[in-house]
Amino acid sequence: MDSLSHSLFPFLAIFFPLLLLIIFAKPLLGLVIIGELEVGIVVKKFARRGLEAGKLIALDDESGFQADTLAPGWHFFYWPWQYKITKEPVVVIEQGEIGLVVAHAGLPIPPGHMLGEAVICDSYQDARTFLMRGGEKGRQLGMLTAGTYRINPALFTVITRRNADRHGMDAQDLLVYQVAADNVGIVTTLDGAPIEAGEIAGPVIPLHDNFQDAQAFLSGGGRRGLQEQ
Structure with a gap:
């Protein structure tokens, strides 16, 4: 029995501190864990400055929805008293389909045009770059082809065959022609x-x-x- 206790001691000496760290890491260290097929949406509850009137996405550490999302992995210093983190599923576009993108913020589309000018922003996965490069609010010229995308839903809605009916579209229109x-x-x-x-x-x-x-x-x-x- 003594030999068994001695053999388990190194394991327990490592396991219990690690368990305690995981249990208390979230409130003490602001730990947020994002899964492989998730994207973390960050809302800053308060800051020195709020968003300007008419703005939806924070680019300069203001309170509100943040442009930058959390990638899969462990993230520290997102204390729950200061941040609200929402885990959203990644956007998946199947083979033979396309995804249409609608931006909820940005510059107005110029008169005479129906669609926002395409902006190089990592297939709409970089909300900060989209806004800083003059992305336009509304339906976008750019589209998503087959693949997996980490999209910030605070800024973008992606219309796929799965949700086409909720946006007044026919799912057949989102098939590759x-x-x-x-x-x-x-x-x-x-x-x-x-x-x-x-x-x-x-x-x-x-x-x-x-x-x-x-x-x-x-x-x-x-x-x-x-x-x-």
Whole structure:
């Protein structure tokens, strides 16, 4: 019996302090653990400054929803009396589908346009960069293809086949469109400058990957309406 106790002592000497650390780490060290398929949404309950009127996302340590999220792993110093952490599932876009993005904050979309200009922001996973680079509020030109994304839902809503009906869309519209070998596809665009008087279709615009890069299409002078290509 004594030999068994001696053999267990090193294990218990490590196990119990570790157990106590885990139990008390959250209130004492502000420990937050984010799972592999989660993203941590941070709300700062109070700060020296609040958000300016009309602002939704904090970029400079103000109180409110923070632009930066928590990645999988252990995070310290997020004390519950100062922060509220919400764990949200990652966004998954299946093969053969696309995801549409709507931004809840940003600059206004210019008159005459329907969609926000595409911003390089790690596929909308970097909310801070989106806002600092002039991202526009509303439906976005950029879209998400098949993959897993850590999106801040305080700033972005992603419309997928799973939630299309809640946003007034047909889930079939979020499938990758395929044109059979013996068919042709006629394209009509809903954004861009009006077609010039006397023309019935917009001119051919290069380098937009068969209308899959909406920003390249518009930046190249794409017109709204029936397309010649």
